[in-house]
Amino acid sequence: MDLTKLATEKRNPDTLNIDELSTLEVVQKIHEADLGVVSCITPVLTEISKVAEKVVTAFENGGRLIYIGAGTSGRLGVLDASECPPTYGTDPNLVVGVIAGGDYALQHAIEGAEDDSELGKSDLQQLNLTNKDVVVAIAASGRTPYCLGAMDYAKAQGALTAALICAADTPMQKLADISIPVITGPEVVTGSTRMKAGTAQKLVLNMISTASLVRWGKVYSNLMVDVQPTNxxxxxxxxxxxxxxxxxxxxxxxxxxxxxxxxxxxxxxxxxxxxxxxxxxxxxxxxxxxxxxxxxxxxxx
Incomplete structure (x- = not known):
């Protein structure tokens, strides 16, 4: 692989001297970079809505929305999935987040997990994936073997696959039924995709789950009428x-x-x-x- 070709791995010309700046100036640089993230999503709103529509169809037919990814991408998928039951009263098995390395990886780096394509396949096998499900693979680079293995397996089972990525012309984009490339560009700290790329991914995941559940009748006007009063x-x-x-x-x-x-x-x-x-x-x-x-x-x- 040649990471230097990925936009997320290139050096940001606006932050070449960030290590010489004051704390306030560093914060300002980060803020300035973040301000551009939302506009990066505008070109893919149609693709996001297409995924959400497929998810609604999946729900109506007894299927699920399954997020899968490694590292930050996987954690964001798990976060979005875990918020659906308390907010919308959904079954915990309706929106599922899967991260390479399992729950332990939510707080710890699991070396090599993202490079294991067979692990991506086996994690979906454990969920008894069917052709009723929608699988959204998440990876800033668009080339993570764990995600590619999961997508290969999902397609073989007849499940719809989507790729949420932050780079263009990647293997995941080519493999997905629906691709959502949010090109956020170089990070403030080179290669730290938990920053702009991670922010973009969280925004898109919020859109997918929220739009799907609104369309599925989990909201009345703009009120979360299926909220679970557990505290x-x-x-x-x-x-x-x-x-x-x-x-x-x-x-x-x-x-x-x-x-x-x-x-x-x-x-x-x-x-x-x-x-x-x-x-x-x-x-x-x-x-x-x-x-x-x-x-x-x-x-x-």
């Missing part, structure tokens, strides 16, 4: 969401939450439609938990 902050958030969505008092929201055993979405449906608590859950289930659709159909009756 005091989230209980308060759930109550506020119910008050906002249903236009009711704090006591009415609390009473509905209690009647629905913490099911925020069912509490809102109960308050807006006036149905009995048990009927609210049943009616929502008939509409696959899509609150706005359920309310619309109920009011047409």
């Amino acid at each position: 005091e902050k989230l209980k308060l958030r759930a109550k506020n969401i119910i008050m906002e969505a249903a236009g009711v008092s704090e006591k009415e929201a609390e009473d509905a939450m209690r009647a629905q055993e913490g099911n925020t979405k069912a509490a809102i449906f109960q308050l807006i439609t006036g149905v009995a608590p048990n009927d609210a859950k049943l009616y929502l289930a008939q509409h696959d938990g899509k609150l706005k659709e359920a309310i619309r159909m109920f009011t047409k009756k």
Whole structure:
């Protein structure tokens, strides 16, 4: 491999003297570099939306969204996946994050894991990958053997593959069904792709999961109505969401939450439609938990 050809490995001409700058000047250089990251995503918004649409189809057919990567890229995938259950009430197996080297690699460098293409394959095998799933491989360089092995296996199983990368004309880009090349360019510290490239990857992963779950009915207006009230902050958030969505008092929201055993979405449906608590859950289930659709159909009756 020739890393010098990768944009993420080139030296940034704006930071050649960064080791001679004051702390404030270093921070300013980093900030200036970060300001350009968002604009790097603009050219690939269509590709991001295509992946999200495929993910919605996967969810509707019993499939999953699976992120896979090594190092920083893998950690970002695990982070995005792990936030879906508390935010949207999803099954932990619906959006899955896989990192080369397993959970230990979340906090420790696992030497050689990213170079093992067979490991990428076996990690997906352990998930019992099917053609209903969508696999998003993440690597700034676009050439990580672990990801390529995973993508090869995914394609062999008939799963849709996407590549989230930060370099052009790479093996992952050529192998993917849908490629998302976010060209962030040279890093402030040469080759430190946890910086601009990592920021871009996190933004794109947020887009994929959020757009998919919004389209799948996990959001009412812009409220996270499937929030899981598992701690005091989230209980308060759930109550506020119910008050906002249903236009009711704090006591009415609390009473509905209690009647629905913490099911925020069912509490809102109960308050807006006036149905009995048990009927609210049943009616929502008939509409696959899509609150706005359920309310619309109920009011047409």
